[in-house]
Amino acid sequence: MTDQxxxxxxxxxxxxxxxTKQPAVRDFSMDIRAGEIVVFVGPSGCGKTxxxxxxxxxxEPSSGTITIGGQDALSLDPDELRRRIGYAIQQxxxxxxxxxxxxxxxxxxxxxxxKPRIHARVEEMLDLVGMDPAEFRDRFPRQLSGxxxxxxxxxxxxxxxxxxxxxxxxxGAVDPITRGNLQDELLSLQSELHxxxxxxxxxxxxxxxxxxxxxxxxxxxxxLQFDTPEAILAAPAxxxxxxxxxxxxxxxxxxxxxxxxxxxxxxxxxxxxxxxSVVRDRLVARNRKYALVLDSRRRPKRWVHxxxxxxxxxxxxxxxxxxxxxKQSTVQDALEAILTEGxxxxxxxxRGEYVGAVGIDTVMDTVRKxxxxxxxx
Amino acid sequence: MPLWTYVTARWQALLMDSYLHASAVVQATxxxxxxxxxxxxxxxxxxxxxxxxxxxxxxxxxxPSFALLGLLIPVLGLGVPPTMVAxxxxxxxxxxxxxxxxxxxxDRSVVDAARGIGMSRLRVLTGVELRLAWPAxxxxxxxxxxxxxxxxxxxxxxxxxxxxxxxxxxxxxVGSVNAVELALVGTVGVIVIALLLDGAYVLVGxxxxxxxxxx
Numbered sequence: 001m002t003d004q005x006x007x008x009x010x011x012x013x014x015x016x017x018x019x020t021k022q023p024a025v026r027d028f029s030m031d032i033r034a035g036e037i038v039v040f041v042g043p044s045g046c047g048k049t050x051x052x053x054x055x056x057x058x059x060e061p062s063s064g065t066i067t068i069g070g071q072d073a074l075s076l077d078p079d080e081l082r083r084r085i086g087y088a089i090q091q092x093x094x095x096x097x098x099x100x101x102x103x104x105x106x107x108x109x110x111x112x113x114x115k116p117r118i119h120a121r122v123e124e125m126l127d128l129v130g131m132d133p134a135e136f137r138d139r140f141p142r143q144l145s146g147x148x149x150x151x152x153x154x155x156x157x158x159x160x161x162x163x164x165x166x167x168x169x170x171x172g173a174v175d176p177i178t179r180g181n182l183q184d185e186l187l188s189l190q191s192e193l194h195x196x197x198x199x200x201x202x203x204x205x206x207x208x209x210x211x212x213x214x215x216x217x218x219x220x221x222x223x224l225q226f227d228t229p230e231a232i233l234a235a236p237a238x239x240x241x242x243x244x245x246x247x248x249x250x251x252x253x254x255x256x257x258x259x260x261x262x263x264x265x266x267x268x269x270x271x272x273x274x275x276x277s278v279v280r281d282r283l284v285a286r287n288r289k290y291a292l293v294l295d296s297r298r299r300p301k302r303w304v305h306x307x308x309x310x311x312x313x314x315x316x317x318x319x320x321x322x323x324x325x326x327k328q329s330t331v332q333d334a335l336e337a338i339l340t341e342g343x344x345x346x347x348x349x350x351r352g353e354y355v356g357a358v359g360i361d362t363v364m365d366t367v368r369k370x371x372x373x374x375x376x377x
Numbered sequence: 378m379p380l381w382t383y384v385t386a387r388w389q390a391l392l393m394d395s396y397l398h399a400s401a402v403v404q405a406t407x408x409x410x411x412x413x414x415x416x417x418x419x420x421x422x423x424x425x426x427x428x429x430x431x432x433x434x435x436x437x438x439x440x441p442s443f444a445l446l447g448l449l450i451p452v453l454g455l456g457v458p459p460t461m462v463a464x465x466x467x468x469x470x471x472x473x474x475x476x477x478x479x480x481x482x483x484d485r486s487v488v489d490a491a492r493g494i495g496m497s498r499l500r501v502l503t504g505v506e507l508r509l510a511w512p513a514x515x516x517x518x519x520x521x522x523x524x525x526x527x528x529x530x531x532x533x534x535x536x537x538x539x540x541x542x543x544x545x546x547x548x549x550x551v552g553s554v555n556a557v558e559l560a561l562v563g564t565v566g567v568i569v570i571a572l573l574l575d576g577a578y579v580l581v582g583x584x585x586x587x588x589x590x591x592x
Contacts, residue, residue, distance in 0.1 A: 058493055083495030093490025097508050097587035107494050140589030156494065166493075 005035035005196045006069025006163045008055060013064030015050055023062070024050050025221040034069075035194040039211035041201055041244070047221035048200050052166055055198060056085045068164060083110055086165035086195070090172045092153030094141040100126070100152050101137040107160040125155040130185065147178035154186070158193070167199045171206070183209055204244055208233065208252055216241050230256050234374035250367055251332060259334050259347055260327035262366050264356030267292040267344065272301060272315050280309040292346060293318065298353040300324065300346040324348050325358065331366065334358045380558045391543075391562065398539030399570045401457075401532070402525045405464030410518050413469050417476025417514075418502065427477045434470035442467065442528045446535045460529070460537030467528050468521035475517030479510030512586055519578045526571040530563070540566045 009032070015025040025047045032038050040048040053059040055066060057078045066073040073081055094103050104125050105118040113121070126133040129151040141149055150170060157165055171179045183206065190197065201207055207214045208229040215226040218240060225237035233253040236242035245252075270279045270291045279291055283306050293302040293314050304318030311317050323337035325347055337345040344359040384391065413434075420426030442463065449459035483506050491501045507514075533541030540563040547559030583591070 056493060058489070079495050079497050081495075082493060087490065087493035089486055089490055089493070091486050093484075093486040093493075095487060095491070095505060095589075096484075097505075097589045099589070106496075110495055110500075140587075142589060153490075 004163060005194050007034045008032040008069075008164065008196060008198070009065075009067040010051075010055070011065045011067075013051070013054055013061045013066060015047075015054060015059060016062040023220060025054070025061075028064070028221050028223070030215065030223065030226065032196060032198065034196055036212040037190060037197040037199060037210055039199045039201060039207040039214045040217055041204055041207040041214055042217035042221075042224075043244075044202060046217045046219055048217050049168055051217070051221045052168060052198055052200050055164075056082045056087060056166055058082075083107055083160060084162050084164070086157035086160075086162040088150075088153045088157040088165070088167045088170045090169040092141070092149040092170075094149055094152055094156070096141050099138050099140055100131075100144070103141070103152060104156045104159050106156060111160055121159060125159050128158070128189065129155045131155075145178075146174045147182060150174060150178075150182055151185075154182075154189075158189075158195075163196060165195045165197045167197060169201050170199075172201070172203075179206075186210065204246060205252065208256065216244055230370065231374050234370050251335075253367065253370060254332035254335060254363070255330050257331040257366065257370075258327065259325055259329050259331060259358060262331060262358070262362060264347055265344065265359050265362055267346065267354075267357040269294055269354065270304070270314060272296065274314060276309040276312070276314060276317070279304070279314070280306065283309075290344075292321075292354070292357070294354055297351075300348065300354050303341075321346060324352075326350075327355070331358075331363060335360075335363050338363065380561065383555055383558050384562060391566065394538075394540050394543060394563075395566050395570055398526075398529055398541070398567065399574065401460060401464065401538055402522055402529050402570075403574070405461055405525055405529075406468050406518055406522045408461070409465045409468030409521060410472055410514070412465065413472030413517070414476050414507075414514060416469070417473050417480060418507075421477045421480040427481075431470070431474050431477065434473045437466045438470045442531045443534065446532060446537075450535055455536040457537065459535045460532040463532065464525050464529060468518075468525055471517040471520040471524070472514065473517075475513045475520075476510065479513030480506055482513065483509045508587065509590060512582065512590065515578065515582050515585070519575065522574050522578070523571055526567055526574075530567055540564075540570075 010028055010030045013025060013028045014023050016023040028051055030038075040052060042048045050059055054061045055068070055073070057073065061074070068085075095106070098106075101122045104122045108118045108121055122137065123133045126136060131148065131151055136144070136148070141152070144152065153170060157167075171182045174182065187210065199210055211229055213227060214229055214232055216224045216232065216237075218224045225232055225241045230253065232241065233245060233249045233256070236245050236249070268283060268286060268288045268291045270282075270293050272293055272295050283289065283291055289306050291304050292300055293304055295301050300321045302314070302318045302320050304314065308317040321341070323340050323345055325334045325337055325345055327347060327349070334345055338358065338360050344357045346354055347356045347358060349355045416430055420430045445463050445466070446459055449462055453459040453462060487505060487509070488501060491505045496504065529537070529539050530541035530544055532539060533545040543563030543566070544560045547556050547561070547563065550556040550559075
């Protein structure tokens with residue numbers, strides 16, 4: 001195993017406990033690509049955590065093979081194996097009797113790093129998760145908020161730069177706002193680090209947000225569907241998956257699309273110093289009802305209706321533009337703006353200049369197209 | 378003040394007896410802690426094992442100390458050996474029980490995380506579980522020490538060391554000069570040492586418990 005991302009293969013992995021008839025995990029096979037986030041999502045007791053814990057052998061498989069970066073995980077010393085796999089869990093599981101610094105430095109210590117290197121690494125990791133080393137290094141876990149504890153938990157998991165990271169509902173115990181922030185942070189960390197991450201959750205929205213691919217698991221860790229979030233939202237494999245995806249699948253889908261991914265409309269534009277009569281003639285000629293008024297730097301200022309165009313100069317008539325989106329905004333943001341703006345929302349570039357518009361029809365077309373694509377493919 | 382005169386006149390001997398008394402109790406507690414924590418570690422994962430260990434050690438505690446000491450004479454003779462054996466046996470229950478409770482009280486997620494990041498079984502036990510259970514274990518040792526203070530006095534019956542000798546010789550000569558004083562001095566001595574040791578426990582607790590888990 002090197003420190004670059006590695007792939008993971010599970011083949012016919014089964015876990016039987018002696019006191020139950022049915023195996024907890026039956027014949028689980030999956031290829032996880034290097035550098036991707038795979039989310040196991042499913043109801044409690046479906047075996048998703050058991051499956052994940054077999055990857056670092058906290059639970060020993062009864063049969064099957066697990067290969068990590070081409071190496072047979074079952075032939076390695078379990079403790080050695082785990083030191084090379086980051087592990088973050090719900091409520092962080094920090095050692096309460098050790099300081100934040102000692103917690104983060106634990107795995108490098110187990111790997112026998114020299115003290116100065118550990119010290120520097122702890123500093124680096126605290127920086128990485130957005131905590132000031134001078135302030136937090138010598139605190140104890142109980143002196144941290146839930147969100148901070150989770151950050152330290154992630155920092156500890158990443159401290160020895162493992163190529164693989166296992167995360168078992170790591171954000172399950174924090175409030176929704178903090179959870180959202182932690183998810184954003186994980187995504188931005190991942191865009192730098194490119195780890196192979198297996199993430200377990202029962203929250204489908206979290207899975208959609210984080211996963212490159214999502215495995216929806218049923219009883220005994222059976223794979224009901226394993227695909228990209230887009231594909232699962234557009235075409236759930238069966239009723240169980242559909243039930244798990246829950247209401248509002250189409251809306252969730254829109255969170256996955258950016259405005260840059262869809263075709264923009266051309267709004268009829270006018271500059272702020274144009275004569276209203278000229279604009280009116282243009283609208284009539286093109287059979288349009290609304291014009292978007294831009295200022296001298298082409299920034300959207302006002303919407304004017306055809307019938308407003310008798311009442312005075314363009315900077316006083318109509319109504320001001322309240323909401324704008326950029327090409328990086330999600331289509332869901334755009335839809336929300338459309339609902340506030342009524343009909344259409346201007347899209348602006350980096351300097352606030354007009355580049356196009358998104359209308360309600362475009363959003364509808366996009367949803368329809370997505371659905372068709374996934375039904376046929 | 379005949380009592381005071383008595384104390385000042387026999388100061389040296391009193392101090393020696395007090396020292397021997399405290400020393401016997403402390404050594405017995407430490408020995409019992411080694412055995413008791415070992416026993417606790419061996420059984421805490423199994424509910425049955427824990428129940429058996431607790432039942433056995435509480436059975437020991439129900440034997441009257443006078444009887445146990447007497448029964449040990451034919452096996453171990455008189456003096457220090459039967460005294461120490463009896464004291465260690467009596468000290469076991471609080472330590473074993475608190476070790477089991479303390480170890481079981483360690484948050485499972487912490488142990489799961491410790492295993493998950495690659496700490497060996499032994500390392501998890503010594504570096505995490507016992508460290509977190511330590512306040513409970515220490516509390517058990519503290520109870521044991523208090524318990525042994527009184528029992529050690531009875532050990533004079535088998536010619537053991539300590540303040541019990543004063544009490545015994547005083548009580549056996551009731552009616553004669555200084556008899557009551559003798560017994561009284563012995564008893565008060567036991568109480569004073571008990572308080573001193575209790576204070577020492579508070580200090581040891583502060584020095585050996587991480588700030589992260591201290592109340």
